[in-house]
Amino acid sequence: MVVVGGGTAGAVVASRLSADPGMRVCLVEGGPSDVGDDRVLQLRNWLSLLESEYDYDYPTVEQPRGNSFIRHSRAKVLGGCSSHNTMISFLPPPEDFRDWVDAGAQGWSYEEMLPLWQRLAVQIQPVAPKDRNGLTEAFVASCHTALGVPVHDDFNAEPFADGTGFFPVAYYPETGVRSSSSVAYLHPYLDRPNLTVLTDTWAYHLDTDGGRVTGVRVRDRDGVDSTLTAGHEYVLSAGAIDTPRLLLLSGIGPAAQLSSLGIDVALDLPGVGEHLLDHPESLILWEAARPVPPETAMDSDAGLFVRRDAGDPRPDLMFHLYQIPFTTNTERLGYDVPAHGFGMTPNIPRPRSHGRLWLTSADPQVKPALDFGYFTDPDGYDEQTIIAGLRIARQVAATEPFRSWIAREIAPGPELQTDAELSAYGRAAHHTVYHPAGTCRMGAADDPAAVVDPQLRVRGLANVRIADASVFPTMTSVNPVVTVLMIGERAADLIAESSS
Numbered sequence: 194m195v196v197v198g199g200g201t202a203g204a205v206v207a208s209r210l211s212a213d214p215g216m217r218v219c220l221v222e223g224g225p226s227d228v229g230d231d232r233v234l235q236l237r238n239w240l241s242l243l244e245s246e247y248d249y250d251y252p253t254v255e256q257p258r259g260n261s262f263i264r265h266s267r268a269k270v271l272g273g274c275s276s277h278n279t280m281i282s283f284l285p286p287p288e289d290f291r292d293w294v295d296a297g298a299q300g301w302s303y304e305e306m307l308p309l310w311q312r313l314a315v316q317i318q319p320v321a322p323k324d325r326n327g328l329t330e331a332f333v334a335s336c337h338t339a340l341g342v343p344v345h346d347d348f349n350a351e352p353f354a355d356g357t358g359f360f361p362v363a364y365y366p367e368t369g370v371r372s373s374s375s376v377a378y379l380h381p382y383l384d385r386p387n388l389t390v391l392t393d394t395w396a397y398h399l400d401t402d403g404g405r406v407t408g409v410r411v412r413d414r415d416g417v418d419s420t421l422t423a424g425h426e427y428v429l430s431a432g433a434i435d436t437p438r439l440l441l442l443s444g445i446g447p448a449a450q451l452s453s454l455g456i457d458v459a460l461d462l463p464g465v466g467e468h469l470l471d472h473p474e475s476l477i478l479w480e481a482a483r484p485v486p487p488e489t490a491m492d493s494d495a496g497l498f499v500r501r502d503a504g505d506p507r508p509d510l511m512f513h514l515y516q517i518p519f520t521t522n523t524e525r526l527g528y529d530v531p532a533h534g535f536g537m538t539p540n541i542p543r544p545r546s547h548g549r550l551w552l553t554s555a556d557p558q559v560k561p562a563l564d565f566g567y568f569t570d571p572d573g574y575d576e577q578t579i580i581a582g583l584r585i586a587r588q589v590a591a592t593e594p595f596r597s598w599i600a601r602e603i604a605p606g607p608e609l610q611t612d613a614e615l616s617a618y619g620r621a622a623h624h625t626v627y628h629p630a631g632t633c634r635m636g637a638a639d640d641p642a643a644v645v646d647p648q649l650r651v652r653g654l655a656n657v658r659i660a661d662a663s664v665f666p667t668m669t670s671v672n673p674v675v676t677v678l679m680i681g682e683r684a685a686d687l688i689a690e691s692s693s
């Protein structure tokens with residue numbers, strides 16, 4: 194087995210498969226190991242990793258209705274984004290998986306996914322009491338009072354329509370170490386004789402012949418090229434940007450795009466790079482009336498879910514509380530940067546705008562172009578959701594005890610009140626929750642727009658599967674990392690079944 198990408202899902206696949214001593218697994222990871230690297234392992238450090246040497250750092254193309262300055266962070270380290278994210282860990286609601294089945298992903302219902310959730314090796318629990326501070330507790334109390342939503346002690350205890358509370362997080366509170374896929378799935382097993390982990394090794398081409406992958410061309414940290422071959426199967430787990438990028442560089446994708454770049458077409462697969470999904474979020478920023486207390490798991494410990502559409506049992510508006518002033522976008526717009534501040538970030542659980550990614554060059558070094566199409570849905574649903582979110586955040590801010598923590602609203606600023614004003618600000622200052630997905634969409638075996646079938650097999654190739662966020666048929670209503678881990682678990686099951 195060759196697994197390309199030792200990230201969130203790839204680490205799970207390699208770990209589960211190498212538990213069988215009869216299976217030889219080679220895991221190829223573009224970044225370094227995280228073993229012993231406290232900068233990566235300490236969950237609270239996550240923000241310092243963005244735009245660092247651990248980040249591939251992808252720009253977007255111009256977003257006429259959104260923010261063109263967003264830089265999409267993607268982790269370059271063993272464990273992938275689970276090694277530099279905040280590890281907020283939600284089991285998605287049942288209807289999210291119903292949407293997947295409706296999109297052709299037979300076998301991916303909530304009931305079929307639950308056993309995978311139950312066996313996850315990462316340690317998930319609500320933010321530990323020692324990591325909770327007065328600001329965050331006041332926020333939860335005010336959400337409850339202002340909006341009448343329930344307080345959840347554990348969001349994962351059962352499906353919910355709305356509510357507030359401390360997030361479930363995958364970490365070890367006693368040490369502050371993240372429970373990433375690398376820590377939970379690889380660290381205990383790195384001495385397995387049948388598991389080879391090649392770090393700092395970049396895969397840049399899949400060789401194909403007669404409907405099969407015959408090898409993966411890689412370059413190691415010294416710039417030495419070699420070709421890895423698998424006796425059984427290849428698994429692509431390079432993530433929602435780099436998996437389609439690798440396919441396209443290998444001539445697997447929309448034929449016209451590939452031909453225009455002079456890339457030989459190995460397989461015309463129109464869906465590769467299409468259907469780029471994300472969770473956009475905006476920000477309401479406040480100056481703090483007093484310094485924010487230091488206790489925290491990772492500076493975004495609590496949140497709020499709101500349901501506006503009574504016809505759907507799922508929330509349709511989500512907020513993270515940011516316990517630090519996250520001013521990247523507001524500063525650019527001329528707003529003050531407070532010494533002490535915090536914010537709420539309304540995001541769209543099921544956005545209706547989609548985008549795509551594509552190559553602009555046959556050179557593997559050139560980053561692909563990413564167009565998220567933010568706020569381009571024709572009915573304006575995404576825009577309206579952000580406007581509603583900014584208004585709801587103000588309601589919470591006007592309610593004690595949270596209100597006493599606030600000195601003033603910095604952005605959008607109290608003078609912006611109309612829908613048009615809030616929309617213009619909300620879109621100019623918007624950010625990403627860093628959840629790209631869907632670019633190698635899973636669908637029915639006879640769906641020509643799908644890239645993988647429900648067994649995660651690439652359409653038209655006999656021995657390669659994809660296991661990462663790129664296969665999402667639709668966006669999950671909640672943060673996606675748990676779903677990505679479950680995809681890794683499912684991929685391992687599917688491969689084990691097919692090899693027995």
Ligand SMILES: Cc1cc2nc3c(=O)[nH]c(=O)nc-3n(C[C@H](O)[C@H](O)[C@H](O)COP(=O)(O)OP(=O)(O)OC[C@H]3O[C@@H](n4cnc5c(N)ncnc54)[C@H](O)[C@@H]3O)c2cc1C
Nearest residue numbers: 198200201202223273274278280281396432662672673674
């Ligand atoms: C800053 C940030 C915060 C986030 N916070 C949360 C959160 O709190 N909760 C949540 O649910 N989700 C969160 N997410 C999203 C979540 O982390 C991702 O959706 C998920 O981890 C993606 O997993 P993946 O397996 O698809 O890809 P990744 O985890 O990105 O794995 C891809 C791996 O492949 C490697 N790779 C890529 N290309 C190649 C190549 N050509 N050759 C070799 N190796 C390669 C990469 O180095 C990487 O290790 C966050 C993301 C970010 C960036």
